[in-house]
Amino acid sequence: MSAVEVMPAQLLAGLELALQARGLSLDYADRRALDSVHLQVPSRRVTALIGPSGCGKSSLLRCFNRLNDEIAGCRVGGEILLFGDDVYAGAIAPPELRRRVGMVFQKPNPFPQSIVDNVAFGLRLAGIRSRLELDDRVEAALRATGLWHEVRDRLAASALQLSAGQQQRLVIARALAVEPEVLLMDEPASMLDPISTLRFEELVVALRERYSVLLVTHNMQQAARVADYTAFLHAGRLLEFDTTDHIFTNPRLRETEDYITGRMRETPLR
Amino acid sequence: MDRLHLGQHISQQFNTELAALTKQVLAMGGLVEAQLATALEAHAARDLRQVAHVVARESEVNAAELEIDARCTQILARRQPAASDLRLVLAVVRMVTNLERIGDEAERIARIAEKLGNGEFAEHYGVKLAQMGSLVRDQLRGTLDAFARMDETSALDWLRRDREVDLLYKELTRLLVELMQRESERVPAALELLWCARALERIGDRCKNIGEQVIYLVRGKDVRHTGLSRSAAPLPDAKS
Amino acid sequence: MGLVLRLRRVTRRRDHGLWLAAGAVGLSLLALLVIVCVLLRQAALAFLPAPVAELRWHSNGIEQVLLAAVVEQDARELIVRASEWQRRGTGYQRIRRGDLVSLTWPADVMTWRLRDGRELHWRSAATSVHEAYAALLTQAPAGFSADPAGQVDIVAVNQLSTAGVVRIALQRAWLFVCSGPQAGAGVFPALVGTVVLVLLMSVLVMPLGVLLALWLHEYAGGRRSARILRAAMANLAGVPAVIYGLFGLVLFVDGIGGGLDALLAHKTPQWGGGGLLWSALTLALLTLPVVVVATEEGLGRVPDGLRQAALALGATRAETLWHVVLPVARPALLTALILAIARAAGEVAPLMLVGAVKYAPALPVDAEFPYLHLSRQFMHLGQSVYDLALTGSDAPRDTAQAYAAALLLLVVVVGLNAAAISVRNRLRERTRELST
Numbered sequence: 001m002s003a004v005e006v007m008p009a010q011l012l013a014g015l016e017l018a019l020q021a022r023g024l025s026l027d028y029a030d031r032r033a034l035d036s037v038h039l040q041v042p043s044r045r046v047t048a049l050i051g052p053s054g055c056g057k058s059s060l061l062r063c064f065n066r067l068n069d070e071i072a073g074c075r076v077g078g079e080i081l082l083f084g085d086d087v088y089a090g091a092i093a094p095p096e097l098r099r100r101v102g103m104v105f106q107k108p109n110p111f112p113q114s115i116v117d118n119v120a121f122g123l124r125l126a127g128i129r130s131r132l133e134l135d136d137r138v139e140a141a142l143r144a145t146g147l148w149h150e151v152r153d154r155l156a157a158s159a160l161q162l163s164a165g166q167q168q169r170l171v172i173a174r175a176l177a178v179e180p181e182v183l184l185m186d187e188p189a190s191m192l193d194p195i196s197t198l199r200f201e202e203l204v205v206a207l208r209e210r211y212s213v214l215l216v217t218h219n220m221q222q223a224a225r226v227a228d229y230t231a232f233l234h235a236g237r238l239l240e241f242d243t244t245d246h247i248f249t250n251p252r253l254r255e256t257e258d259y260i261t262g263r264m265r266e267t268p269l270r
Numbered sequence: 271m272d273r274l275h276l277g278q279h280i281s282q283q284f285n286t287e288l289a290a291l292t293k294q295v296l297a298m299g300g301l302v303e304a305q306l307a308t309a310l311e312a313h314a315a316r317d318l319r320q321v322a323h324v325v326a327r328e329s330e331v332n333a334a335e336l337e338i339d340a341r342c343t344q345i346l347a348r349r350q351p352a353a354s355d356l357r358l359v360l361a362v363v364r365m366v367t368n369l370e371r372i373g374d375e376a377e378r379i380a381r382i383a384e385k386l387g388n389g390e391f392a393e394h395y396g397v398k399l400a401q402m403g404s405l406v407r408d409q410l411r412g413t414l415d416a417f418a419r420m421d422e423t424s425a426l427d428w429l430r431r432d433r434e435v436d437l438l439y440k441e442l443t444r445l446l447v448e449l450m451q452r453e454s455e456r457v458p459a460a461l462e463l464l465w466c467a468r469a470l471e472r473i474g475d476r477c478k479n480i481g482e483q484v485i486y487l488v489r490g491k492d493v494r495h496t497g498l499s500r501s502a503a504p505l506p507d508a509k510s
Numbered sequence: 511m512g513l514v515l516r517l518r519r520v521t522r523r524r525d526h527g528l529w530l531a532a533g534a535v536g537l538s539l540l541a542l543l544v545i546v547c548v549l550l551r552q553a554a555l556a557f558l559p560a561p562v563a564e565l566r567w568h569s570n571g572i573e574q575v576l577l578a579a580v581v582e583q584d585a586r587e588l589i590v591r592a593s594e595w596q597r598r599g600t601g602y603q604r605i606r607r608g609d610l611v612s613l614t615w616p617a618d619v620m621t622w623r624l625r626d627g628r629e630l631h632w633r634s635a636a637t638s639v640h641e642a643y644a645a646l647l648t649q650a651p652a653g654f655s656a657d658p659a660g661q662v663d664i665v666a667v668n669q670l671s672t673a674g675v676v677r678i679a680l681q682r683a684w685l686f687v688c689s690g691p692q693a694g695a696g697v698f699p700a701l702v703g704t705v706v707l708v709l710l711m712s713v714l715v716m717p718l719g720v721l722l723a724l725w726l727h728e729y730a731g732g733r734r735s736a737r738i739l740r741a742a743m744a745n746l747a748g749v750p751a752v753i754y755g756l757f758g759l760v761l762f763v764d765g766i767g768g769g770l771d772a773l774l775a776h777k778t779p780q781w782g783g784g785g786l787l788w789s790a791l792t793l794a795l796l797t798l799p800v801v802v803v804a805t806e807e808g809l810g811r812v813p814d815g816l817r818q819a820a821l822a823l824g825a826t827r828a829e830t831l832w833h834v835v836l837p838v839a840r841p842a843l844l845t846a847l848i849l850a851i852a853r854a855a856g857e858v859a860p861l862m863l864v865g866a867v868k869y870a871p872a873l874p875v876d877a878e879f880p881y882l883h884l885s886r887q888f889m890h891l892g893q894s895v896y897d898l899a900l901t902g903s904d905a906p907r908d909t910a911q912a913y914a915a916a917l918l919l920l921v922v923v924v925g926l927n928a929a930a931i932s933v934r935n936r937l938r939e940r941t942r943e944l945s946t
């Protein structure tokens with residue numbers, strides 16, 4: 001399945017591409033999780049990645065920051081480009097890559113440290129020692145996630161005391177602090193209550209100004225609300241990529257339609 | 271019926287809701303069709319009881335519109351439908367508005383039959399009107415049928431046949447204008463007849479709207495204001 | 511009233527599991543209580559001032575008079591301990607009940623406990639130590655002399671109030687803890703030796719054990735070498751402690767120590783004999799499996815999300831371990847330490863082979879550079895218990911002191927554990943919200 005087949009021609013014409021997967025395949029020790037995936041993630045847009053559980057969304061996301069490298073027996077084939085640079089070619093070392101491509105996980109995972117130390121974690125790793133600069137950038141990151149006025153009086157308090165919604169925004173602030181170019185999010189709102197979810201969605205839409213966001217979500221409405229583009233992944237293959245409007249009103253493929261409208265498939269795909 | 275796989279949702283409840291919705295729309299369509307038929311018969315037979323019948327049932331049509339609208343609102347709020355489900359609900363909302371208007375026009379036709387009274391226009395004006403009436407009735411039935419079968423090509427056919435109605439309407443208008451110029455004492459009756467023809471023409475247009483919704487529903491393409499009914503072009507790209 | 515109600519509510523619940531569990535808890539608590547009571551009672555005998563009787567009896571037709579503490583008695587005879595004018599443990603006598611004429615408890619008996627553990631009894635109504643000492647000299651056998659400064663206490667033993675008895679006992683117990691064996695039976699060097707040994711062992715075993723666990727859990731994964739190492743650990747945990755002693759003797763003392771001596775051309779063996787370092791290393795080996803297993807389990811409880819988060823922020827694996835995994839696993843590391851201390855502090859057998867001695871001339875720590883003397887032999891509370899209980903010259907008193915030493919060992923173990931546990935709880939508090 002080539003890029004031509006999964007998306008309408010000219011869909012991303014004129015847009016800078018933040019991430020590109022070309023003929024990407026991924027094998028775990030005992031199974032193939034991704035099969036010749038072609039995906040283009042435009043810069044400064046929100047792209048949603050939807051698909052049934054186990055279809056390989058997380059695996060695909062982990063390819064973009066090479067987090068799969070940490071999994072024993074995991075092999076990646078094909079190409080991944082970050083603003084044109086081949087990620088797996090060795091030109092970019094994984095830690096450097098991961099600073100440029102931040103990631104937010106399903107479960108809010110702040111470190112059991114103070115709020116400040118959490119946000120400053122990546123900065124310290126990057127070798128920033130100056131108290132002044134750290135404070136500035138922590139504040140900027142917290143402001144970007146709208147958390148600043150909620151936590152400014154208790155920056156030294158443990159991050160674990162925050163609510164789940166706040167923790168998730170803190171984690172996003174932590175990722176933003178190192179000023180990545182791309183933000184990967186793996187079902188980031190699935191553990192949040194509805195109000196926190198709305199707040200989170202607001203944030204994602206705001207992030208679009210400066211970052212390219214690739215968002216995995218199980219919540220179709222969420223994808224519909226925040227994403228500019230939506231990609232549908234099924235059984236390790238990228239089946240359809242289009243504007244969110246298109247996917248949610250008139251998808252091209254029966255598979256996509258069945259998934260987003262919650263239909264049963266009598267004949268499973270392959 | 272299930273070209274759109276409406277009955278294949280994981281949620282059985284949703285399946286039932288959508289099935290009930292389409293059934294209700296078809297029932298309302300049937301009612302409106304009957305209203306139109308009765309009104310036309312009232313014209314042909316100058317039967318005042320039929321007129322009363324149409325007027326009496328008009329409220330049923332209105333009630334059906336309200337009920338289907340409420341149902342659609344409910345589905346939108348509770349199910350947040352997407353893709354074909356979303357299109358179905360949207361199409362139904364628009365179709366129902368059009369059906370209700372057709373119901374109104376049918377009532378108007380019936381009331382005109384009452385005003386015209388006995389035997390005035392037994393000659394070829396009445397025949398022309400009856401001809402136009404049966405054409406519109408066919409159009410309505412055919413369009414509703416296309417919806418029932420989710421058959422967008424048949425819907426397109428009926429869409430295009432609206433031109434015949436338009437032509438008949440033009441011809442009848444011309445005849446009536448000539449009549450009014452000739453015999454000024456028959457102007458009031460001729461005007462009533464003109465209103466009647468006008469109502470039938472409007473019904474034809476509304477059928478066209480319904481047909482467009484069927485195409486939108488099945489194809490996901492909005493064909494309103496595209497001049498599709500006047501061209502002979504095939505439907506835009508089919509789904510794979 | 512509330513308690514009765516609550517008890518009734520509990521009893522009405524027909525929960526057999528609860529009853530069994532409660533029974534098990536009760537039984538364990540009871541056993542613990544019994545152990546502590548026995549130790550306390552026996553140890554108290556070593557310190558409580560014994561009342562002194564004046565005994566008159568016939569021996570071969572001659573009437574004898576003696577001031578002595580009654581150590582044991584039954585229906586046929588008494589065992590008493592009279593003044594030990596020469597050496598500790600020399601005053602014991604057996605007196606048949608049939609020979610006994612009278613047994614009285616004169617109020618004016620004085621007891622002098624000397625630093626070397628001897629006790630002298632005499633009668634004197636004197637009010638000052640000097641007068642009492644003068645009276646003693648008149649009653650002492652010829653040739654006796656003693657330095658009044660060498661006293662622990664001089665008391666009119668039969669006139670002591672209960673508070674006085676307790677005060678004297680506590681004083682003696684304190685002296686027992688704080689003094690060395692050259693001045694009577696004190697266990698201070700053994701106490702210091704035990705604590706230093708355990709601390710040194712901890713310092714040695716923790717880094718090694720934690721590194722091993724890190725390798726096993728974070729790097730090796732399911733590799734075969736890891737499986738082999740894990741199996742080895744499980745087996746090592748089951749090896750009797752004395753075998754570790756033999757192993758230490760061969761490897762550390764003779765092998766490495768001997769080699770070092772040869773290398774440094776020492777005339778007298780310095781490293782080639784038993785010493786603190788070799789003992790600590792032996793104990794470290796002994797406790798290594800415990801540390802590795804407990805640490806690995808702790809690492810397993812660190813949420814994977816934290817590792818991923820650190821990696822995703824651009825941390826290398828080492829940075830992830832150092833900045834995130836280990837800090838979160840700290841409570842587990844302390845658990846490992848606690849288990850290691852508990853295991854190590856109680857071991858005696860291997861130490862006898864690699865450095866613990868009955869009498870060491872110097873402490874392993876002192877004010878002299880390098881302060882910690884790794885090659886010195888040392889004393890150990892466990893060894894003291896063993897020596898006092900089995901090889902003492904003054905069985906009744908030494909046995910009691912063995913119990914006292916055992917109690918002290920228990921206190922040391924509990925104290926070290928309590929310190930570690932309190933630190934751990936403080937850490938847990940901090941990471942409590944971190945659900946795993």
Ligand SMILES: Nc1ncnc2c1ncn2[C@@H]1O[C@H](COP(=O)(O)OP(=O)(O)O)[C@@H](O)[C@H]1O
Pocket residue numbers: 028029030031032033051052053054055056057058059060071
């Ligand atoms: N670490 C792993 N080792 C082996 N198989 C894995 C691993 N992670 C995921 N998989 C498998 O790969 C497939 C895709 O998983 P994943 O990417 O997590 O799917 P999704 O995020 O879409 O639910 C699943 O079948 C899953 O069982």
Ligand SMILES: [Mg+2]
Pocket residue numbers: 057058059186
């Ligand atoms: Mg996933």
